[in-house]
Amino acid sequence: MSLHPPIPALERAFEVTAELGPLEDHGMTRVGHRRIIPVIGGTITGIFEGTILAGGADWQTVRADGSIEIDGRYSARSHDGELLYVRARGVRSGDPAVLEALLRGDDVDPESYYFRAALTLESATRPELERSVYIASYIREAHRVRYVAYRVT
Template identity: 35%
Template sequence: MTLPAPALEHVADLTVLVAAPVEAGQVRGANSRGLRRIIPITGGSVTGRLRGRVLPGGADFQIVVSDTLAELDARYLLELEGGARVYVRNRALRRGSAGDIARLVRGEPVDPAAVYFRCVPSFEVSHPSLAWLTESLFVGTGVRHPDRVELSLFRLG
């Protein structure tokens, strides 16, 4: 039996403003396998079904596994129109050629089609009208620019 593929429902586009990366160095020991990089989140915007802003104070805690692959673990807070707040934990993979990734690290633009950037966000909410964010799975796609990350998020139907 073949079940139907899930549908994608567009939920929001995020522009996440970022500061310069902080290099923590090569991490060692159990469960560690790369260069730890922390990228502060300084703000941003949310458009689509969700509308509002990305609050400053979050960060993307990356492990750079190789010169072609990074595991991302971003944590930040959204403030939606009307004042409701949503905590986001967004885990992602970003991979590309060694040359394209080196250009991203140097802050140079890279064609988004040349870099695989997919994410799986999860949400914590306090407002009852947003409970639907905790009752579905979400995926997204992204692109890294020198000063920001742009994401499109979709609910799996």
């Protein structure tokens, strides 16, 4: 019997390319500077294959230091009609000049900023996807976001 918990590892699970609509800047609200970025389409490949559906969004809160709290929610549909709900909670942070360049839509080396999230998956037809913890590493581009999700073993 082991007296120590298992050491987690990462197993590549899926990749997402999410196409984004124009940023909606709600300004300073009671919780902080609120921005909403619509998800208008995209693809998911790997342990789930399908199309990202329009209608999701990333509800962001910009912190005083310029870092961004990520709260992304969207759905995907597989080629045979299965649905997957994805929720991503994370942080994008970095040097203020780098964050401004990302906001402008400039191409920025993903090594120059931090953009990670914890993912929760829901699926009525693929319950095995709900039994694991996932984390993702992102790249922000002008009109889309790309990430690789890893299952924590």
